[in-house]
Amino acid sequence: MDQQIVRIAQLEIDPEQLQAYLGFLKEEIEAPIRLEPGVIMLHATARKDAPHLIQLLEVYASPAAYEAHIASPHFLKYKTGTMAMVRALELIEVDPILLAAKPTA
Numbered sequence: 133m134d135q136q137i138v139r140i141a142q143l144e145i146d147p148e149q150l151q152a153y154l155g156f157l158k159e160e161i162e163a164p165i166r167l168e169p170g171v172i173m174l175h176a177t178a179r180k181d182a183p184h185l186i187q188l189l190e191v192y193a194s195p196a197a198y199e200a201h202i203a204s205p206h207f208l209k210y211k212t213g214t215m216a217m218v219r220a221l222e223l224i225e226v227d228p229i230l231l232a233a234k235p236t237a
Contacts, residue, residue: 136172137198138228141188144220150184153217157186160210168204170197173231191231 145153157176164171173191178184192198201207 135194136228137190137192137195138226138231139190140224140226141186141190142220142222142224143186143188143218145184145186146217146219147184149217153186153214156210156214156217160206163206164201164204167206168197168201170194171201191228 161174161176165174170193171191172193173189175189177187177189179187192201
């Protein structure tokens, strides 16, 4: 687990472009989970009181898996397509204490 990359991305999205952004985000989460074995987890949440404030929890198997992800066509499409929608982005490297989830049925 030492080599995993775990981070939280905090984004502020232009509220007028939020629906368009969410379309890009949905595609950007679904594609790597389906296509990239090194992408372990991508979870997105929005604040109830400010839905344009988005948090992503990202877990990659290794630095190489992360590098492959950010070079992928779907990530580049997301990055280019949302560039004007994102007002602020903070990437926070974190050390996981415990990541747990029940399997979905």
